[in-house]
Amino acid sequence: SSYAQVMEEMWDKGTGLKEHPNVGWFKDAKFGLFIHWGLYSKLAGKWNGKNYYGSGEWIMNQAKIPAAEYAKVASTFNPVNFNADEWAQLASDAGIKYLVITAKHHEGFAMFDSKASDFNIVKATPYGKDPMKALATATAKKNIRFGFYYSQFVDWHEPNGGRNSWDFDESKKNYASYYSQKAIPQLKELLTNYGPLGIVWFDLPGGLTKEETQKLVDSLHALQPQSLFSSRVGQGLGDYKDFGDSEIPDAPVKGAWESIYTHNDSWGYIEHDLNFKSPAAIIQLLAKVASKGGNLMLNVGPDGNGRIPYHSVKYLRETGKWLKKNGEAIYGTTYGFIPQQPWGVTTAKPGKLFLHVFSRPGNGKLLVPGFSNAVKAVYALGNRQSVSWKKAGNDLELQLPAFAQDAPNTVFVVEYTGAQP
Ligand code: JFZ
Incomplete structure (x- = not known):
């Protein structure tokens, strides 16, 4: 059978998701920037003099840091070098069309102004400002779609949140109360206070039935119907498909989808991780993903002072130079x-x-x-x-x-x- 036939068979698998009416911009975008930034960025892969490797944003789990002790990191978090316009300028120079940043990762810390929990950057840090507000404005000025990553289930800070078993007894947890008191109110804040969001990037589902997940999705979509929700909201729901980390499907896949890769080996900043992909590797990766019909969302991990690592800045700008000349072969293409x-x-x-x-x-x-x-x-x-x-x-x-x-x-x-x- 011909390649076209084989592909047609593979295509039938598709993403299995219902097509959202607003996926057009997403399918054309091809290149997104993912940013993991939180208290873990300040720890930079080190706790009590010990170095951890792998995923910097998982250090609380790796070192089994008690929630109360981890929370103290907030009192030293002061990213004075953060500059939203510089980040948006970098994204623009790199040829990025959308940017998704961690509003709250598994550590449970809100990097935005939140009435639903005091464990947030405005209330609990010397910085005292909302960097997400600044980024929403800066990206809009550059015509870059803006989105939030939000860890809806895993929350190691909360006694009733998912997956912290070193502090809290999993069998005694009341996930429903965690959802109603923190996750849902915070998601509503994000969908209300930052203008139109291109994307809400959910991650690692849990604690909800299919019906409850559908209710969650519907209540959030009611706030911003045009916003696209990632498939990691769980239960086969979501508006576009996210593959596993660093995964590209073997054959072209129908529908809106994204591959996610991180620039070095970690999502969150690790000081001793300098294994950055070269501009050539990024450029080829972008083309490979586009050749299967998808988007590449590439992650960078700014440090605790709010600086994007030197090599990420440099290599992203070089990627952008290539895209300036060759973008016609990437943006708006199909497999x-x-x-x-x-x-x-x-x-x-x-x-x-x-x-x-x-x-x-x-x-x-x-x-x-x-x-x-x-x-x-x-x-x-x-x-x-x-x-x-x-x-x-x-x-x-x-x-x-x-x-x-x-x-x-x-x-x-x-x-x-x-x-x-
Ligand atoms: C999750 C997070 O745990 C991780 O810290 C990071 O934010 C990453 C982008 O997402 O990790 C996952 C989630 C899903 C898969 C793999 C890692 N998966 O489906 O293969």
Whole structure:
């Protein structure tokens, strides 16, 4: 069976989610910025002189820090270097179209002004301001859609919240009271006080039946019907699909979806984690995810002073430079109808197939197998230089110019006639 048939079968699996009427912008966006920022950023992977590795935002769990002791970190949290306009400018320079930041992670600390819980950045820290308000304004100015991550079930600070068994007896917990007293009121604050949200990014569901989850989703959507909720709200609900961390589906997937990756090895800031993905790796990752029809949301972890790590700033800006020249082959594209090849991947728009060449064949002969449409023109996207080509049966063969030698991703455009295969 042909690739198109195989793909059609895979496609039937789709995301399994109902299509939200407002997913259009999301499907076109392709590149999002994820930000994990909280009290754990201040700890930076260290507790009582011991270094922890993996996920910095999990340190409370890793070190089994008592909730009362962990809460004291707030009294030293003072991110005076935080500058919302700088973050929005960086996102804009990087070619980012949406930004999702942790309003509350598993640690239970609200990085926003909250009446529902005093354990928040305005009330409990010397900083005393609401950085989320500033970010909502700064991103809007740059036309970047804004969204909140909110850990709706896991809350290690609350006696009735999910998953802290080192302080609180799980069997005695009343999840319903946690939801009604903290999670739901805070989600309502987020959906009321920060203008229109592109996304509410839920994570790690629990403690609710399918009916209760549906009720939660409906009551929140009533506040902002246009906002998209991530599939990690649980119970098969949500407006778009999030794959597992650092996961790309094998074949193109129908519907709105996102792959999430973090820039180094951790989501939250860890001082001794310098394993940052290079600009070339990010650029290729973005193309790979787009070639399957999805978005890449790449995470950075600012430190406790409010600074985004040096390498994240630098590499994101370099990614943005590539996107400035080659964005046509990423934004607004659909999956590539030629599957992954030894040389790279493909994306598509009506009448155009984009070849993302990661590694140039030694002799410059690039094979596009199974391309049966009539070709109108082939050219390099960067400088519009035309490329010689010939048809060999159903295959298309290009003779690549020498300049494609060492770029992380040199894009060629094949313009063709007829329906998309
Ligand atoms: C969750 C969080 O626990 C983690 O701290 C981080 O915020 C990450 C983005 O999300 O971790 C998960 C959640 C779901 C999966 C894997 C890790 N999953 O579905 O594979």
